[in-house]
Each structure stands twice: as C-alpha cells, then as structure tokens.
Amino acid sequence: MALEFRLPDIGEGVAEGEVVQWLVKEGDSVREDQPLVEVMTDKATVEIPSPAAGTVKRIHAEPGKVIPVGAVLVEIELAAGAAAPKIASHGGAPAAPAAAKPAPAAAVAASSGGEVPTPYRRPPGQRAAATPFTRRLAREKGLDIEAVPGTGPAGRVTDDDVLRFAASGGRPAAAAPPTAAARAPSAPSPIPASAAPPSAPASGEDEVIPIRGLRKRIYERMALSKSHAAHFSYVDDVDVTELVQVREAAKERARLRGARLTFLPFILKAVVAGFRQFPTLNATVDEAAGAYTVRKSFNFGIAVDTGAGLIVPVVKGVDRRPLVDLALEIERVATDARTGKSRLDDLQGGTFTITNAGNIGGLFATPIINFPEVAILGVHKIQKAPRVVGDRIAVRDVMYLSISIDHRINDGATGARFMNAVKALLEDPKLILAGEI
C-alpha cells in the first residue's frame, strides 16, 4: 500500500513551501518520524518528518519548486504491517505546533472537503473585496468569491479574476500563478489612472529576480500592513547619557553570565512600563470581527536583518524576564533567525515589534507596523550631541526613538503620551529599576 504524503499545513497561514532539499532519495527505506525533506515556508525552514515507516517510492517535488499546502510531496510504500499513519494523507499537520491564532482561511479550506486548497494569498480573516457586479458574475459561474484570488487595486477581485478562475476550473494556479511576481504583469485592464506605469521590459543586462520564499512573505506582509493600518509616525529624541553609564556598569556583570548587554533590554522594559499606562498600544486588530484585542502578555518581536531578509522573532514574556535574561533571549532568537534555525514558535505570538537600526545609522525612520499589531517602535543610533542642560550646553548621549501607530486604534495623543512615558524612563534609568519591572 502506497501513501501519498502531501505538504502538510504547518500553521500560521502558511499556504505554500519551497522544497530546499531532500534528505532521502527514491528507494530509501524510512522510519516513522525520520526527516524526509527541508521545506522553506514564508516563516521558516522546517524539516518534515515521515508520517510512517516504509520505502520512498517517488519524489514529486524537486528542490527549488514551490508547492501549495496539500500538494503531493512524496509517495511512500508502507512497510508490511506498518501502523496506519497517524495523520490523514492530506492536510494533516504532523509537525506543526498548535497554532496560537485561529486557523487561517487556507487551513480551513484544507481540512474541509479534502481537496487541494486554493493557494490564494488573502490574509486570514480578510474577506474578498469585489464590486456587486463582480460578485454576481461569480455567483453566475457557481464560484465562491472568497475563493477567487484578487489582482485588482488593493487586492480587489476583478471581473477578469472571476473569468480566469472559472476558466481554470476553480484552480487559479495554472492561469494566475500565485506568486506576486508572476501576477503583476497580468493586471487587468483598464488600468486605473493612479496605477504605477508599467516598468520598462528587462534588457539582457538586467536581472529578473522572482519574489518568493521569505522575500515574498515580506512583500505581502508589508503591503498588507500599509494598505490596512492607518500609519502615523511620531519621533522624539531621548537623552540617554545616564542610561549609557548604567549599561556600562552592568555590562561586565552580564558578560559573566554569558550575556552581551545592549541597550535593547532597557528599552524593552521601558516599553512595558509605557504599555502599563497605555495598554491599547500592545494590541492586535481583527478587522473581520471589527474589534481589537488588548494583549496582557508582553511578547515583543525583534526585527532581525538576516542575509535572506527581515525576520521578526518574538521575545516572550518581556515583563517577567530580568534584564540579563532578556539580553540572553534576544541574542538567542536573533541568532536563530540569522542562521535559519528559528522555530515556528519563536516566530509567532508577538504583541508588538521593535526595530533597531541604530547599528547601521540614520537619524530616525517611519517603520511599518507588523500587522495585525497596532504599533511598532524604531530604535536609533546613540550619538554625542550638544544639549541644553540647565542653562548650559553640554555634550550628551542622544538617541532618536520613532514609533508608527495604527491611527484607527490609537490617536496621536495616546502615542505621544506613551512616548513621553518611555522617554522619561530612559532618561532616568533609576526609575526602570525602581518601577515594577
């Protein structure tokens, strides 16, 4: 008996994966739970274990191929007397950690009906946008508009999308490849006046780079955030002269415990204190429900610049960790992210994000919110600068902090007061130690 093993739904709205490399070859015998293949998803590279003992009969996806959740990865000839696999041959999740959030639409589709789910890219909880005419067209074609991938402005499903989807028999992959790069040229006409002009065709010297894997995840997440959250940014400078001294004094002790104490743990603590005063900034928004959830946990994403692109691992329980512990945990998740070892659990459950550009340069930035969170803090370079202290000009250590906030949830005054609270703590770090932190 042969088992068709399909790319399982590994959680968090992952809809497809790129086969990185096979750890077995056709003809190999495999044990249950033996790693079969490395698959890079939008979130992380994961090893997928065999669901049963047997022999690898046929490998269906070559390295480099991007396949949707539910597509056949490999056929395994089951060993005689082998126990039936623990999971269904389709859509199961042998290695997936329990998703912290409600199952995304793609996962729901996978578990109902048992068909190959449509790899559409609409984020979880977001309903299809379409004009009434387009909806009627879909109804007449017997299609569920929610299943049709949209290529119109802001992802709207257009008449052409419906017709294409209908023509492909309800599977968009053939006619309208789900990769964003492939989708762009097939944008429907008439092109809105506001749309960007078509770029010049690539010449021989130019390099066309497909947008996939992590880059595609970033590509989509950033556009999602910018098209949904009503960003405003607020910037202030902070005199961190005393904090520099405190950190200098504590650095050596931290080193004895194996930790490299940066300024970031102090800033995280100050942010937690700020959130205790302004809790609605530590929140996530659920547009479908028309509600936002104020998070009572303090799990902060740390934006990490990796060779492959931006990854945001999450430091959990910032409020409960002592400073040195926090430093160790930041270092662990950042190192895992840079080396591609992040566990899915480290990449989800964030309530807020901090992005640090201080080691590169610049004055300040206007960061993009890690949607559906409602705010993001940018931490910038500390440098010597002249400041008025009393009635004299003194050389002080000064740092810019920038915050971008979803104005739909929090008003400017809230953001400004929050920043004042954070600033007050960072300018007088004794308060960090004296507080409930």
Add this chain to the structure above:
Amino acid sequence: MAVMTVLQAVNDALHHAMGADDSVVVLGEDIAELGGVFRATDGLLKKYGPERVMNTPLAESGIIGTAIGMALYGMKPVPEIQFLDFIYPAFDQIVSEAAKMRYRSGGQFTCPMTIRTPYGGGIRGGHYHSQSSESYFIHTPGLKVVVPSTPADTKGLLLTSIHDPDPVLFLEPKAIYRSVKGEVPEGDHRVPFGVAATARAGDDAVVLCWGAMVHTALKAAALAAEQGWSVQVLDLRTLVPLDEEAVLEAARRTGRVVILHEAPRTNGFGGELAAVVAERAFEHLRAPILRVTGFDTPFPYALEHIYMPDARRTFQAIERVMTF
C-alpha cells in the same frame, strides 16, 4: 417649428394655455406691465387683460394662498415666485395646504396650481437668487416637481403642469433661460410626467441630472468620449414623479452611476437616487455611486464658480467610476 430660448418657451406655453383655456390665470410680483423680472410673462397682460394677469404685493404666502383659493374654485392659476429663494414665506401654504388638499378632502377637492419659479445658480445672483432647493418640495408627498432642460421640454412640461389636476412646482433653469436655444413644437405640445429623456446615449456609465446641469453633464460626457468612454446623460425632467425604470435600466446596463446636481450635497436628491439604485440595481454596480453636487454651505457669491458643479468636476467623477 420655431427656434426659441427656454424663456421664450415659457412665454409661448403661457400664451398657449391662456388662449386655449379661460380658467388659466397668472399672478405674481411685477408680472403684468413689466412682464416679470425675466420677461417670462411678457405680453400676457395686453392680450388677456388685468383680470387674468395680476400683479401682487411682495407677499409670497399671499400669492400662493390666493392661488390655492382660485384652484379650489375651479381655476387653473399659474403663480410666479420671482426666485425660488423667495418661496419660503409660502412654504406652509404649499406643503400644508396645496400638497394635502386632495388627501384632506378625501378627493373632493384638488389643487390644480402650477407654481413657476426660476431656480439655480450661475448668474452671479448671490445667495438669495441662486439656490436649488428642490429637495424641500420633493420631500412633500402631494407635490409634483418638474425641471426642464430644453426649450421644447419647457413648453411641453409647463403645459402638462398647467393641465395637471394637482399642484406642480415648475422649476425654470434661469442659468440657461437665454443661452440654450432649440426648436419648440407649435400648439398644444405636451411632455408626459415621469418619463426621463436620454440627452446623450452611452453604455459605460450614466450621469443622472436635471435642469441646467444636463448641459454640464453633456460637456463632461464629451470629455469622457475623448478618453474612449461612452457616457449616457439621463435627463430626469420630472423629479416627482421619478422615472425609476429609466434610472434603473441605465444603472443596470452601465453599472456605473454618477449623480449631478447643484443643490448642496447633504439630503440632496442625489442621495435618494443613490438609494434607489443601491436598493434595486445593487448587483449590477461596478463602482461606487458618486455624487457631484454643490457644497453644504450657503450659496456663495464670490465663490460661485467653485460651488457650481462644472464639466471638469463631473468628468473627474466619471473618471473615478470608470477606473475603479
């Protein structure tokens, strides 16, 4: 057929009505010897005499109250209110008495009265000579509200109004009184109520409009044609009764609806039209229903050119629905 201006068509219709029916009388401020401030009643006094062509005091409530009495007595009065902006002293007579007479008397009495009044901006008349306040009257059951846009329709709709058994508010587009000319049928030319006219055919979008704005819509449709968009201009002609079928047919066929009126946006008739389309042609819509209107301000003298919807603003709305 004779070529006339809108104003001449008004005058022609009044001459015809008074000549054909002795019960038709006109009354208003300065309408007799002077022939009205716009000369719409020119020549009527000389031809039909002071018993049927009467100057009144500056008292709109009295003009309409008198006309209601005449109507109940069996006459067909055609009172003129010098500007629609001046009608408010008569508001109670119109909405409480004239509009409700048929209902209140259980059908024993009707009020066959046609209130003629120039409406709308575009003549640098300032805030007391420019308003387009049709919505107050559309909101009153029992009144008919008629707004012609061409000389032929002016005559045809005015004669239909005068012979209608119920009160009609006949709004004359003063901005185009003299600027729009056209052939006008002779004799008893009548245009039925509740039948919209396609001023320009088109299949990509429709502009719903009436009165002077029909000509603005035509200019905008011409601009759209330069972009390759075929835009219908639907002249509603009578706002009450409304030709809902023509509105819905155009909305369903094109899927893109722009509504144009010079009245302020809030609670303008455009809102009602948008609701009719949304309720009954919803699934045909390819774009949001857009309104091009005056602003929610008193009619501004100095900024009239900003306030009045023009072809450019109308075209921008067409562009938005075409590129949505």
